[in-house]
Amino acid sequence: DVKVTQSSRYLVKRTGEKVFLECVQDMDHENMFWYRQDPGLGLRLIYFSYDVKMKEKGDIPEGYSVSREKKERFSLILESASTNQTSMYLCASRDRGAGNTIYFGEGSWLTVV
């Protein structure tokens, strides 16, 4: 079974803090993604990574950065958290050999106060 693990399920951070959201997958997938999920807006792509040390901006990259130093780990970084970044963050990885199927983590609820 593919496993995508987001280490923090619930976080509360203060405005201006630097926030790290970690994601690990155990299936040697090359592609990994970060989305945020907001009511009425669906899932919006923040960043994705084709492979180690490779990253591409998604649709809403402003205020975020990412790191992919190892194949299994994809980190999302909020350099200076703001209240409008309060959201559910979903990490995903993709199996290129299985019809483009994407597997999601359970999500990280981030509240910025």
Add this chain to the structure above:
Amino acid sequence: AQRVTQPEKLLSVFKGAPVELKCNYSYSGSPELFWYVQYSRQRLQLLLRHISRESIKGFTADLNKGETSFHLKKPFAQEEDSAMYYCALSGGGTSYGKLTFGQGTILTVHP
């Protein structure tokens, strides 16, 4: 640019009634279309994809390139179908692998 539109935020039906969740897309090439589902307190998971032409949990979806639609249908809804449903599109070329989601539709099936 690729875009997915789900016009209904909420959809309510009674058990046993047919259900159709609408999805329209915008993409200039040949897209891959998917439906994902999120049940309460569970992670988002793949329901079906158009290239497989399969039926999962009684749901089917047909890609209509003329109308740029990929509506999800089930002839007889069940209470356990209550969930959030997302339509998604994966493009090709430079955007290969980028999966764009719609806004989602919350389906509630009443007993």
